[in-house]
Amino acid sequence: MKLKLLDIYNYRQFIHESIYMEDGITFLAGANNSGKTSVIELMNRLFGETSVKISTNDLPVEMYHKWVGDCENLIKDSYGTAKEKEEFIKALQDKLIGSVENPAQFADQIERESMKVKLEIGYDKEDTIELFSPYLMDLDEKTYRFYFLYQYEFMPNLFINLLDKQFDKCKKILESVLGKDGSEKGKDRLEQFIIHIVEQCYREQFFYTDKNYENLQKIEEPKDFYKLFHYRHIWANRDMPDEKGDKKKKTISSAMIEFIGKEKWKKVFEEWPDSIMDLISKVDIQGNLTDNLLYELNTVMTNISQTNGGRKEAIVIEPDVTDSDIKELLQNVSKAKYKIEGYQYYFGEETQGLGYSNMIYMHLQLQKYLKELEDDEQKKKVNFFVIEEPEAHMHPQMQKEFVRYLLKMYKDKKMQGIVTTHASEVVRIAGISAIRVVRKTSKIFEKRICDMCMFLNDLKLNKKDIENEYNILYQINFADIIFADKVIMFEGDTERMYLKRLLQRTEYRALEQQYIAFVQVGGAYTHRYRELIEFLKIKTLILTDIDYEKQEKTIDKIKGSYTTNGGLKDYYLHQKGKKKATSRFKLKIKDLYEWQKLGENKIGDYIMVSFQGEKDGCTRTLEEAMLAKLYDLSIxxxxxxxxxxxxKEDSKLEFKIPQKNDKNVKQEIEEAEILEEAEEMLSVREIVNATSSYKTDFMYSVLLNKKEKDVLPSYIEEGLKWLTE
Structure with a gap:
């Protein structure tokens, strides 16, 4: 039995989001405070892992407070037309409940704004469906599904009954608000009164249903729903040591009996209690304690008892050894130790670091959970586990190895679970199709869940090998994107150095405080990320070189030449609503300049493609544009x-000035046939060409001499301004 779908409505930040589950492990990824824990807490409550119930605090905050306001207006309106109790209650009933002939005006709103979770459970032909058979409603040999609905809904009848009982109090508050001298204090009292009433009017219900969720049959007891699931929330952090204690909790030895199994210890549990009792009897512990420690104490108690009605009391020692005592003894005397290969030294369990200890702790909990599945009754249930952020306290390499272990182990065991994470290394190993990304939206109180498997499936309609292509790019480059607030794509290492330093400046502090994913990608490949950016709705600045023919040196010839940048071609055609660029498509530089000037290089709401333009002196690379800006030159x-x-001396920048014996300079001299002029006059491009093997040195000199603002090209400045908006 597998959990196939959680369809969530009106829960905290999620207005309507769907989580389609992998048959193995689904990775729920997102930045801190993105909503991952909210999903796990929902599952804990749905499947009975916690005694904490859903409450009005779990409703979307704006929606709930709007509903409280609607209830307040409803009460005011009803009281305005009917001040007597019976008439007031009747007016409320008409508006909230109505009749078959005249449905209540709020009926649709109550239904629409209820919190709901639709669950879809799948099974195979060989699965035993004994536990689920009472809930079978759709017998479809193609789908093999059970459908359930959880609902947390406002109950109008409860609302009316409570107001009926508290009418006098309600009337008094309303008079203080609606009267001539209505005060702010009275309004606050009314709001608090209504909130208190509304909070008591929600009830949770479980249903089994058909696949359209139309024919609802109530499950009377929540425990009947819970028993369908063998669900476990496995904590990534073990208990921390007692601050007053002198040793850590014994993680491995404490789990020993559960892991090995009680049957293995049966003889110990049967024989040890009697053996220990025999030893206690031989040394007469009871007699010795009575003669020594307890004699004086009982004498005092006898004297005191005379003031208590003469009732005499005495303390006696009665030894009693139980199975739990033996279990505790075994755990205390069993000690796990670490031995380093090649050495005769042993280290106690408490000597290991927190990350290592947590990894062992998680493994033992998972092993214990697996052992429970050996029970035939458990196999009839939906078996599902959750691990929340297992990367806690682990360095990146340990994160990767632990995730590899999880994927292999639970694929072999055919286990199903969710792992939440905010670590790039974890999602990189997981593979893109297993990722569900929790992201912020433009609305402060809303989040969305992006299903990367569905994203790939949609792309496969046009390109069959797209998943393999994306997995390669994902593993080597863009796993960070899914956690990012914004993205900057660039071409080379020097761009990365420059951008990271630039973002530390005061004018870009707003960007520096956000999570910016820096993605290095050649201009020819930037367009491969377009669908992903638009799917995740991440504002992305693409900084790329215009890449016209290098030999062109005059502006007129440059404008008449063509770009070789495949990414620019693709984005240009996409923005124009045309098909993807082919190898035969040629894009003139003058058309790109015009495209940039009109602002059409902003692709929809999420992408800006920025490149060297006329404001950058018609240069073709970052270094050319930087020198052109610093010295106010064109190409x-x-x-x-x-x-x-x-x-060079004044600026202290590390760029090279070509010498006469440089091959390129010699060629230009021969072409110009004017030796003196060739020796004397040099362009920005000639300087950059001579510096081509020293780009890193040049960039270091820019940063160390604090020239990053002085050399800032227009195309980068405009791009960062757009990204900041």
């Missing part, structure tokens, strides 16, 4: 060698 402008040497 056509030249300066003498002496001028460049002075600029």
């Amino acid at each position: 056509e402008d030249t300066r003498s060698r002496g001028d460049w040497e002075k600029k």
Whole structure:
């Protein structure tokens, strides 16, 4: 039996979100405070793992407070037309309950704003459905499904009954609010009174139903629903040591008996209690204690008893050894120790680090859970576990190994579970199709769940091998994207250095305080991320080189040339509503400049493609654009060698000035046939070409000399401004 779907309505930050479960492990990924724990707490309550029940605190905050306001207006309106109790209650009934002929005006709203969870349980032909058979409503040989509904709903009758009982109090508060001297204090009292009433009017109910969730049959007792599930929330953190104690809890030895099984200890449990009692009897513990420790104490108690009506009391010692005592003794005398291979040293369990200890603790809990599944009765249930953020206190390599272990072990055991995480290494190993991403929306109190498996399935309609392609890109590059608030894509290592330093400046503090995913990707591949960005709805700045033919040096020829950047071609055509670029498609630079000038390089709400433009002097790389900005030059402008040497000395930047024996310079001299001019006049491109093997040195000199603002190209400045908005 497998849990196939949780369809969630009106629960905390989730207005309507669906979680489709993998048959193995589903990874629920998201940043801190994204809503992962909310999902787990919902499951704990649905499946009876906790005694804490759903309450009005679990309803969407804006929706709930709007409903409280509607109830307040309803009471005011009813009281305004009917001040006597019977008439007031009748007016409320008409508005809230109504009749078959005249449905209540709030009936649809109550239904629409109820908290609901639709559950879909799947099974195979070989599964035993004995426990579920009473709840079978749709017998479909193709789907093999059971359907259940949990509902937390406002009950109008309860609301009316409570107001009926507290009418006098309600009337008094209403008079203080609606009268001529109505005060803010009175309004606050009314609001608190209504909240108190409303909170008591919600009830939870369980139903089994058909696949359309129309024919609802109530399950009278929640425990009858709970017994269908063997659910376990496995905590990633073991109990911390007592601050006043001198040793940590013995994680392994404490789990010994449960892990090995009580049957293995049967003889110990049968024989040890009698043996210990015989030893106690031989040394006459009771007699010795009575003669020594308890004699004086009982004498005092006898004297005191005379003031208590003469009732005499005495303390006696009665030895009693039970199975639980033996179990505790075994746990206390059994000690796990670590032995390092090649050495004769042993280390106590308490010497291990927190991450290592937590990993062992989780493993033991999982093993215990698996052992419970050996019971035939448990096999009839939906067996499902949850581990919340197992990466806690683990370094990245340990995270990867633990997730690999989980995936292998529970694939072999055909186990189903959810692992929540906010670690890139965990989701990278998990694989993209097993990920469900919890993300913020533009509304402060709402979150959404992005199903990466469904995302891939939609893409497969057009490209069959897309999953393999995305998994490769995902594992080597963009796992961070799913946790990010925003994304910056760039081409090279020097861009990464520059951008990270730039974002530390005051004007970009708003960006620096967000989680920015820096994704390094060549311009030819940026378009491969478009569907993912739009699916996750992440604002993404793509910084890429315009990549026209390098030999073009005049602005007119540059504008007439073509870009070789495949990503720019694809985004240009996509924005124009045309088909994907082919190898034969040519895109002129002048068209890109116009596209940029019109702001059409902003693709929808989430993507801006930024590249060197006319404001950057028609340059073609980051380094060219930086020098052009610093010295107010275009790609056509030249300066003498002496001028460049002075600029280099003044700025302290590490760029190279080509010498006469440079191969490129010789070629230009021969072409120009003017030796003196070639020696004297150099362009930005010639400087950058000479510096091509020293780009990292150049960038370090920019950062160490605090020139990042002075060299900031327009295309990056405009892109960061858009990203900040």
